Amino acid sequence: MPSPDTREIPLTPPQRWRAFGVCIAVTALTVLDLTKVNVALPSIEDALGASSTELQLVVAGYVLTFGLALVPAGRIGDQRSRRTLFIVGLTVFTLMSLACALAPTSEALLAARLAQGVGAGIQMPQALGLIQALFQGAERARAFGVFGVMVGITMAIGPTLGGLAIAIGGPEDGWRGIFWMNVPLALATLALAIWLLPRTRTASTRRLELDPVGLLLFGAAVLTLLWPFLFTTGSPDDDPARWWLLVVFVVAATVFAAWERRYAASGRQPLIPPRLFRILSYRNGMILASAYFAANPAMLLLTTLYLQHGIGLAPVFAGMVSISFALLSAATAWIGGRLIDRIGRPLVVWGLVTVLAGVGLLVLATLVTPAAATPWAMAAAMAVAGVGGGLVMTPNQTLTLAEIPVRQAGSAGSVGQLGQRIGGAVGTAVGLSFFYSSIYEETGSGESTDLAVYQHAYAFGMLAVALFVALALAVGVMDLGARRRGRRAPG
Numbered sequence: 425m426p427s428p429d430t431r432e433i434p435l436t437p438p439q440r441w442r443a444f445g446v447c448i449a450v451t452a453l454t455v456l457d458l459t460k461v462n463v464a465l466p467s468i469e470d471a472l473g474a475s476s477t478e479l480q481l482v483v484a485g486y487v488l489t490f491g492l493a494l495v496p497a498g499r500i501g502d503q504r505s506r507r508t509l510f511i512v513g514l515t516v517f518t519l520m521s522l523a524c525a526l527a528p529t530s531e532a533l534l535a536a537r538l539a540q541g542v543g544a545g546i547q548m549p550q551a552l553g554l555i556q557a558l559f560q561g562a563e564r565a566r567a568f569g570v571f572g573v574m575v576g577i578t579m580a581i582g583p584t585l586g587g588l589a590i591a592i593g594g595p596e597d598g599w600r601g602i603f604w605m606n607v608p609l610a611l612a613t614l615a616l617a618i619w620l621l622p623r624t625r626t627a628s629t630r631r632l633e634l635d636p637v638g639l640l641l642f643g644a645a646v647l648t649l650l651w652p653f654l655f656t657t658g659s660p661d662d663d664p665a666r667w668w669l670l671v672v673f674v675v676a677a678t679v680f681a682a683w684e685r686r687y688a689a690s691g692r693q694p695l696i697p698p699r700l701f702r703i704l705s706y707r708n709g710m711i712l713a714s715a716y717f718a719a720n721p722a723m724l725l726l727t728t729l730y731l732q733h734g735i736g737l738a739p740v741f742a743g744m745v746s747i748s749f750a751l752l753s754a755a756t757a758w759i760g761g762r763l764i765d766r767i768g769r770p771l772v773v774w775g776l777v778t779v780l781a782g783v784g785l786l787v788l789a790t791l792v793t794p795a796a797a798t799p800w801a802m803a804a805a806m807a808v809a810g811v812g813g814g815l816v817m818t819p820n821q822t823l824t825l826a827e828i829p830v831r832q833a834g835s836a837g838s839v840g841q842l843g844q845r846i847g848g849a850v851g852t853a854v855g856l857s858f859f860y861s862s863i864y865e866e867t868g869s870g871e872s873t874d875l876a877v878y879q880h881a882y883a884f885g886m887l888a889v890a891l892f893v894a895l896a897l898a899v900g901v902m903d904l905g906a907r908r909r910g911r912r913a914p915g
Contacts, residue, residue: 440558442620444567447551449613450514451571452578453606454544457486457521458848459582462725463739464590464599466732471596474530477655480856481534483725484654484849486541491845492646493545495695496639498553498839503693506550506557507621513546514614521606548841554621556825556836568761568822573754575817579720581750583728583743591740635687638695641680648673650846653853696839700828706836708903709824712772714843715896716779716816718851719889723783723809724749726855726885727802734878735795748803749810756814764819769904772823775815776897782809783890787883795875816896851892859885 465479474482501509520540527533559567589601652666684694701707724746731742760771785805793801821840828836862881867874 439622443554443558443622444570446510446613446616446620447554448571448574449616450510450547451551452574453517453610453613454548455575455578456582456585457540457544457606458721459579459724460586460589460602460743461486461582463583463586463728463732463743464602465729467590467595467599467739468530468533471599472527472530472533474533478530478534480656480853481654482537484650484852485534485538486544487845487849487852488647488650488654489538489541490545490548491650491842491849492643493542494549494842494845495642495839496634497546498549499634499693499695501550501553506553507617510547510550510554510621511614511617513543513548513550514610514617516540516543517547518543518607518610518614521603521610525600525603525607545845552841556828564822566761568818568825570758570761571818571821573757573761573814573818575757577750577754579724579750579753581747583724583746584740585743587738587740587743591738635684635693635695638680638683638687641676641683642695645673645676645680646842646846648676650849650853653850653857656853656857700836700839703827704903704906705827706824706840708899708906709820710840710843712816712896712899712903713820713824713840714847715892715899716776716820716847717844718847718854719779719783719892719896720813720851721848722851722855722892723786723886723889725852726859726882726889727786727806729859730790730878730882731799731802734790734875734882735798737799741799745799745803746806748807749813752807752810753814753817756811757818758814760815760817760819761822764822767819769823769900769907771819772816773897773900773904775812775819776893776900778812779809779816780812780890780893780897782806782812783886783893785809787886790879790882847892851888854888855885858888 461483465482468474468482469479497509497513517540520536520543523536524533524540527536555567555571556564585605586599586602589605590598592598593601648669651669655666656662681698684696685698687694688698727745728739728742731737731745732739756775760775764771782805785808786802789798789801789805824840825836859881862884863877866877866880
């Protein structure tokens with residue numbers, strides 16, 4: 425039970441839904457910056473002379489700092505004020521978006537982008553914690569249904585918005601518009617947060633527990649896991665010694681897990697409560713989401729790269745190919761949120777099967793259709809993947825958090841988001857590595873004018889996407905079996 429000085433404050437239904445609207449707005453901003461920068465990479469390369477490693481870090485480095493900030497921010501929000509952390513994170517995100525837009529060099533852009541990820545990592549767990557705290561039962565499923573719709577729309581519409589900014593601003597400075605658009609949107613959301621977000625708990629007099637040793641071990645584990653993937657570009661110049669950091673990751677993760685168990689046994693609150701992972705629905709749901717989010721951003725990024733480099737499509741049109749994914753995933757996320765209480769895990773499993781079929785159709789579209797028809801064929805394949813994606817995101821989110829106590833909502837949500845962000849960083853890095861290494865293998869450089877080279881590179885990169893979706897599907901089938909055995913167990 426939470427102590428009397430940290431109990432949740434009851435809110436009226438209008439207050440709850442107003443607060444939820446602000447959570448949705450900040451989630452949209454955060455997720456947009458995971459995808460709309462994808463189409464800008466060629467422009468940033470031309471304008472700032474960025475290296476392939478710097479381009480990789482502009483995308484995945486944001487995810488890295490996002491992930492590093494998630495868990496401690498969620499922990500502080502659970503113990504203190506989610507509203508305050510929400511406003512702090514959004515302020516940092518706004519200022520760093522401005523710094524990205526004004527960046528004179530690739531190094532300055534990268535530094536601002538990393539700091540922007542910190543702001544996103546502070547604000548996101550507060551949104552998830554608030555949703556978990558504000559709603560219960562069917563109302564919570566409805567809220568997560570809307571949440572899933574928004575995530576699906578913003579994730580897939582991001583490349584189109586990015587391409588539109590480049591079309592308006594021109595090939596030299598159009599990429600700056602991608603970050604400029606954040607500023608007025610974030611300022612408006614910040615004003616709404618200050619105005620509409622209520623306090624969701626009474627003031628606490630307890631000392632803030634942050635588990636500093638756990639925090640250091642956690643940071644070391646995340647950094648050493650992601651570092652080798654972040655610096656994998658497919659170039660022959662990639663240093664193979666970076667993979668030894670995975671050994672350091674195993675050691676750091678093992679020590680972290682042991683420390684957290686010891687810390688919890690002493691009666692204190694660990695950074696990541698070990699008991700969360702004893703909840704089967706949470707553990708399986710988090711692993712499934714991590715694998716799925718390793719596939720999804722990589723699929724969108726590889727598709728826009730193929731359309732721009734392989735076919736020569738303008739960024740705005742390359743981004744528009746994913747609109748069908750956005751619309752269909754939004755629709756099925758809403759439907760899935762309403763059906764999950766009746767159907768359960770099978771809904772997620774069938775969603776993943778559909779996504780896998782969409783991945784196969786995307787590759788087929790590049791291989792068998794003429795270049796002029798390929799964008800249309802890929803848009804149709806994206807629609808298939810979108811139908812499945814919506815049935816994965818919202819239902820899995822609902823199942824994952826269904827048995828989590830409200831007082832741990834921020835921590836549980838931030839750990840789940842951490843898994844998704846790590847999955848996204850790893851999936852993007854692996855997909856890009858497969859894509860560029862195939863080009864290097866066939867041409868001896870990172871560029872080509874031969875469409876067949878890009879077809880092979882795209883198919884090779886999408887192989888990684890398919891493997892991640894297959895992993896998520898395997899976890900979903902295992903969880904389904906465990907749930908059925910649990911229902912058949914006596915008592």
